[in-house]
Amino acid sequence: MAKFKGAIVVDTEKCKGCGLCVVSCPTKVIELARDVNGKGYHYAHMANPDACIGCSSCGLVCPDTVITVYRMKAS
Amino acid sequence: MTATTELKNIISEENKVYGKTSVLLDNEMHYCPGCTHGVIHKAIAEVIEDMDIQEETIGVSPVGCSVLAYNYLDIDWQQAAHGRAPALATATTRLMPEKYVFTYQGDGDLASIGCAEIMHACNRGENIVVFFVNNGIYGMTGGQMAPTTLEGQVTATSPYGRDCQTTGFPMKISEMVSLLPGTRYVTRESAETAGAVRKLKKAVKKAFANTRENKGLSFIEIVGTCSSGWKQTPVQSNEWMKEHMFPYYPLGTLKDE
Numbered sequence: 001m002a003k004f005k006g007a008i009v010v011d012t013e014k015c016k017g018c019g020l021c022v023v024s025c026p027t028k029v030i031e032l033a034r035d036v037n038g039k040g041y042h043y044a045h046m047a048n049p050d051a052c053i054g055c056s057s058c059g060l061v062c063p064d065t066v067i068t069v070y071r072m073k074a075s
Numbered sequence: 076m077t078a079t080t081e082l083k084n085i086i087s088e089e090n091k092v093y094g095k096t097s098v099l100l101d102n103e104m105h106y107c108p109g110c111t112h113g114v115i116h117k118a119i120a121e122v123i124e125d126m127d128i129q130e131e132t133i134g135v136s137p138v139g140c141s142v143l144a145y146n147y148l149d150i151d152w153q154q155a156a157h158g159r160a161p162a163l164a165t166a167t168t169r170l171m172p173e174k175y176v177f178t179y180q181g182d183g184d185l186a187s188i189g190c191a192e193i194m195h196a197c198n199r200g201e202n203i204v205v206f207f208v209n210n211g212i213y214g215m216t217g218g219q220m221a222p223t224t225l226e227g228q229v230t231a232t233s234p235y236g237r238d239c240q241t242t243g244f245p246m247k248i249s250e251m252v253s254l255l256p257g258t259r260y261v262t263r264e265s266a267e268t269a270g271a272v273r274k275l276k277k278a279v280k281k282a283f284a285n286t287r288e289n290k291g292l293s294f295i296e297i298v299g300t301c302s303s304g305w306k307q308t309p310v311q312s313n314e315w316m317k318e319h320m321f322p323y324y325p326l327g328t329l330k331d332e
Contacts, residue, residue: 007085018109018302018309024269041108049082056093057269063113064104069093070085 005074006054010044011066017041021058021067027051030058096124102146109309111299112141114266115208115275119177120148122279132175133167135160137184140215141208144179158189161196164203175286177204183213186222186248193252200257200291204282207248207294210301211320218304222246225323230304245323249296253329260285260293261330265321267300267313278328298324 008030015037021044022030031047044067046052054071098120106112123129132150136142138157145152155163160178168176185193185207193205212230213219219232223245227236237245253261260282264275275297282293298320300312307315 005081005085007082009086014103016108020109020267020309020313023310023313054085054092055269059093060269060272061114061267063106063108063110063117065095065099065113065117067093068091068095070087070090071092072085072090 003074004053004071006052006069006071007049008046008052008058008070009068010046011068012037012043012045013039014064014066015041015043016064017043018063019044020061020063024057024061026055026057027053096120098124098129098149100147100149104147105143106140107301107303109300109302109312110140111210111266111297111301112144112208114272115179115206115297115299116144116147118266118272118276119179119206119279122276122283123148123150126280126283128175128283131173132177133171135164135167135176135178137178137180137189139181139184139213141179141181142215158184158187159192160184160189161192161201161203161205164205165196165199165201168202172202172289175204175283176202177206177282179206180208181214182207182209182211182221182223182248183216186246190222193248194255196257197252197255197292197294198257200259202286202289202291204279204286204293205295207296208299209248209296209320209324210299210304211245212301212304214301214304218301218306223248223324225319228319247324249294249324249329252294257292258294258330259291259332260328261296262294262328263296263298263324263326265298265316265326267316296324298326 029052032042056069059067136144220230302312
């Protein structure tokens with residue numbers, strides 16, 4: 001059981017769907033959505049929210065800074 | 076507790092560990108998906124926020140994709156003629172020695188047309204920071220061959236791969252400037268993983284600290300990607316960079332005095 005629970009919020013309209021966050025995630029939380037945003041990009045979203053540990057790797061590698069990361073101690 | 080209520084509990088202001096810094100403006104970046112420029116802009120912005128030097132920083136933007144950097148970082152900016160950013164930064168830092176002056180240049184700007192300016196600025200040891208983004212290609216103009224293009228690399232103007240017999244060899248600018256006595260800190264970084272971004276931020280912090288202590292020129296080369304120019308996806312181009320760029324442009328600090 002992970003000590004920390006995390007969550008990310010993606011600004012889906014600004015996401016360009018480059019997929020760098022998908023490969024940077026150590027717990028494979030993020031996937032590109034089937035849907036597209038207003039610009040036609042498959043935006044990133046949390047496909048597997050339970051696995052997120054809030055490490056902020058995705059936020060660091062995101063070129064458009066659309067990811068906000070939250071983390072709290074697991075109860 | 077259901078999954079949605081649990082997520083709602085986590086997503087609150089006191090649990091926020093990473094988000095957009097206030098130094099970055101809300102404008103949407105014009106860069107292609109996965110462009111390294113975005114990561115480097117962010118790293119510089121976060122360091123400026125950490126060091127609390129937003130009011131004292133002046134950037135000089137180049138000609139190239141990053142010409143519009145002044146739309147993204149909330150600091151003072153100037154825009155230089157092609158390759159002349161170090162000359163403009165020299166004037167700025169001499170007139171306002173208390174400011175943190177940096178240039179942000181690509182490889183077409185710095186290594187090709189601005190080669191003389193950067194060499195002489197490094198030789199004079201001006202008190203500035205130089206960010207040199209090396210992606211081995213002219214990104215903005217359509218992926219032509221740059222001085223840093225690798226041997227055999229296919230670009231718009233070298234469709235059969237770069238032939239070093241006729242076009243010379245890829246230039247190792249960081250190695251060249253590290254030999255000049257004016258430079259104090261020369262390093263080569265990358266920005267493809269979270270670890271690399273953290274290392275880059277450390278280097279940026281050190282470079283601005285050198286400026287504060289009036290130590291001389293700090294030169295940070297960042298090996299980056301140009302997925303549009305390389306005709307690959309962002310994830311593929313990161314792999315290509317690790318496989319081909321890193322052996323020729325090895326990462327690490329070349330000079331730290």
